[in-house]
Amino acid sequence: MLACEICVIGGGPAGxxxxxxxxxxxxxxxxxxxxxxxxxxxxxxxxxxxxxxEQKASERGISISRELSLAVEKEKNIKVLTAAxxxxxYKDGVVTVEKDERFLKIKPQKxxxxxxxxxxxxxFPNNDLPGVYGAGAVQTLVNVYGVKPGxxxxxxxxxxxxxxVSYQLLQxxxxxxxIVEAAPRIGAYWVxxxxxxxAGVPIYTRHTIKGAWxxxxxxxxxxxxxxxxxxxxxxxxxxxxxxxxxxSVGLNPLTEILWQAGCxxxxxxxxxxxxxxxxxxLETSVPGIxxxxxxxxxxxxxxxxMEGALAGLNAARALGYxxxxxxxxxxxxxxxxxxxxxGPVGEKIRKxxxxxTLTERREMRSGLSNLSLLTSNF
Amino acid sequence: MxxxxxxxxxxxxGKKIKFTYNGQELEGFEGETIAAAxxxxxxxxxxxxxxLHRPRGLFCNIGNCSSCLMIVNGKPNVRVCxxxxxxxxxxxTQKGKGxxxx
Ligand SMILES: Cc1cc2nc3c(=O)[nH]c(=O)nc-3n(C[C@H](O)[C@H](O)[C@H](O)COP(=O)(O)OP(=O)(O)OC[C@H]3O[C@@H](n4cnc5c(N)ncnc54)[C@H](O)[C@@H]3O)c2cc1C
Ligand code: FES
Numbered sequence: 001m002l003a004c005e006i007c008v009i010g011g012g013p014a015g016x017x018x019x020x021x022x023x024x025x026x027x028x029x030x031x032x033x034x035x036x037x038x039x040x041x042x043x044x045x046x047x048x049x050x051x052x053x054e055q056k057a058s059e060r061g062i063s064i065s066r067e068l069s070l071a072v073e074k075e076k077n078i079k080v081l082t083a084a085x086x087x088x089x090y091k092d093g094v095v096t097v098e099k100d101e102r103f104l105k106i107k108p109q110k111x112x113x114x115x116x117x118x119x120x121x122x123x124f125p126n127n128d129l130p131g132v133y134g135a136g137a138v139q140t141l142v143n144v145y146g147v148k149p150g151x152x153x154x155x156x157x158x159x160x161x162x163x164x165v166s167y168q169l170l171q172x173x174x175x176x177x178x179i180v181e182a183a184p185r186i187g188a189y190w191v192x193x194x195x196x197x198x199a200g201v202p203i204y205t206r207h208t209i210k211g212a213w214x215x216x217x218x219x220x221x222x223x224x225x226x227x228x229x230x231x232x233x234x235x236x237x238x239x240x241x242x243x244x245x246x247x248s249v250g251l252n253p254l255t256e257i258l259w260q261a262g263c264x265x266x267x268x269x270x271x272x273x274x275x276x277x278x279x280x281x282l283e284t285s286v287p288g289i290x291x292x293x294x295x296x297x298x299x300x301x302x303x304x305x306m307e308g309a310l311a312g313l314n315a316a317r318a319l320g321y322x323x324x325x326x327x328x329x330x331x332x333x334x335x336x337x338x339x340x341x342x343g344p345v346g347e348k349i350r351k352x353x354x355x356x357t358l359t360e361r362r363e364m365r366s367g368l369s370n371l372s373l374l375t376s377n378f
Numbered sequence: 379m380x381x382x383x384x385x386x387x388x389x390x391x392g393k394k395i396k397f398t399y400n401g402q403e404l405e406g407f408e409g410e411t412i413a414a415a416x417x418x419x420x421x422x423x424x425x426x427x428x429x430l431h432r433p434r435g436l437f438c439n440i441g442n443c444s445s446c447l448m449i450v451n452g453k454p455n456v457r458v459c460x461x462x463x464x465x466x467x468x469x470x471t472q473k474g475k476g477x478x479x480x
Contacts, residue, residue: 034441034460046386085441118442128445130422130435137439137459145414146389148379149422149436172381216433217422254442 004030004079006315007095007108009086009257012040013301014293014308015114016068021312022112023077025321029312030106031078032097034085038072039065040116041136041294042301044143046171047164047192061301062143086115089261093288110288110315113258114308117251117272117294122156125211131218135165135248142172150243154221155179156209162248163188166196169246176201177240180223182208182230210237212245221245251298258295261286270352271297277356281314282307290315297356299349306337380418397467412458412469413439413446424448424458425472448472452479 006022008015011033019029037043045061072078084099095111097104119134121127133149135157141147153174155166158181166176179186179196184206186193197203210224210232225236252273259265263276264285275297276284283290292311293304310333317326341349381389392408399421406415413424413436423433424446437445441460450456451468454476458469 036462118438118440121437128427128432128434130424130433133436134438137436140439141414141417141436142381143387145410145418146381146384146387146391147410147414147418148381149417151379171385173383217435 001094001105001107002030004028004106004108005319006030006110006112006312007032007106008112008114008312009095010040010114010116010293010295011035011038011072011080011082012114012116012293012304013042013064013068014116014295014304014311015040015112016065016072017305017308018112018114018290018292018312018315019078020068020071020075021309022316022321023075023312025313025316025323025326026077027316027319027321028077029079030081030108031072032081032084032086032095032106034083036083038069038080038082042068044136044139045301046143046168064301086257089257095257109319110290111261112290112292112308112311112315113255113284113295114291114293114304114311115254115257115295117253117298119247120250120252122209122247122249124209126213126218129212129214129218130216131214131243132212132245132247135161135246138244138246139165139168142174143168148172148174150218151175152177152240152242153244153246154209154223154240154242155246155248157181157248157250158183158193158203158205159187159248159250160189160192162246163192163196165246165248166201167192167199170196170199170201174244177242178223179203180207180209181205182226204238208232209245218243218245251294253295253298255295258284258289258291261289263289263291266356268297268352268355270348271299271356273298275352275356277358279358281318282311283314283318288318297349297352303337303340303349306333306340309333310337379420395463395465397463397465397469399469400471406463408463408465410463412448412450412456412461412463412467415463416458416469423471426474428474431473447476449476454478 005027006029008019008031011031042061042065087096095106155162158179206226207223210222212221220241224232258276265274290311292307404419422435425434437443439459441457446459447455448458449470449472
């Protein structure tokens, strides 16, 4: 059994920042990630980020992840376990981990869950055929391993991820037959969308995928137009000969460990799924378990890093570590988070967070009893 | 299919290594996942579904969905999207739930 002060589950931007901030106060941390590299989703982001300079905007995600990983490697208070999957959390506070076919037990004093999110799928005939991928999955193949999964792609979903990945597939030499979006307008930032449109990729708004076809693998897809009630309009079907269909219809927070630990959870559509209730320190209803980044609600990398910083500082503080400038550091992070979430862009997130951020432990407990019916099914 | 030219990225590929897929000898690079090496060789089908025997391939590529389970060196249920390729690996399509032979 490995005893440690803080165990950070997930080595994406949230987890890495959490460990760095905790270590900066003198606490020691162990980071666990199931990949054999650190950086999470950032490792495949080759585009320049949006956001403000302080949150590392205009840098590419891939360089941010390199910077964070290097800083973590240099920090002697941080131990990194890669190719290690956190399997479970037990009542006595033990986290179990599989690494190199061995079963490890870790007993931390505090846990920061920064497991990120997983791509959603979409129901349509033949959605299980080889050739139907999550957009992020194809992005990893192409940008991390330099391997193309096919020649011609249909992208489903015109949010930032769908549009950005489409552009990156063009850069990799694949053909993008079209981008399909059920809403009347695209969700992506116009800077990114303009690039794919200039490259000649048609965007079909108010359309959805009706089905995929192919004997053993994807050979094509049919799309159909939607009316005002989002119902398919018969006779508007269009066929595309494609060998790859990418689904970019959002992510779900990865929360298995939080469920298992008995954290009070709530379904919040604005945060893309079930997420844990938390207080302003990002501590969940189970004392000593914190959440940060996409695991607590799908947002973006800059917010994930800020939340990581906050959870890291708070967990270390709860262990008795501090620094003369602790309060001002924490206040700065809170201000940055607030500015990230300000304005119309942040409205959805603000609304979502309002539903799960509780200011008093007492409130959290009453939230817990309301939700006990729900958690007891698990 | 491997990308040979890219406007932003350089792919630092490891040593060339050999492995077999359903008995057929294929090549891949050290440091890549089994799934990446198979895709580079045009193989996108990893297993057969348990009940309806439908072909299944990669979906999430982060070790989360279990769509990509294969038999590797005799061991079933290996998620090839996160398992690294090694010299001489024996990779087979998985049918059914897989059996552990001790
Ligand atoms: C295509 C695309 C484009 C994007 N573009 C932008 C952008 O321009 N600007 C921006 O700000 N954001 C962008 N984002 C979003 C950003 O990448 C994510 O919001 C951010 O990575 C979330 O960070 P995280 O640390 O919470 O999670 P992740 O980066 O998802 O990291 C989670 C980590 O946890 C690990 N993990 C999960 N479960 C376990 C377990 N049980 N055991 C061990 N390890 C586990 C995973 O392997 C992973 O490494 C983009 C995302 C995508 C997919
Ligand atoms: S593709 Fe999802 S686990 Fe491998």
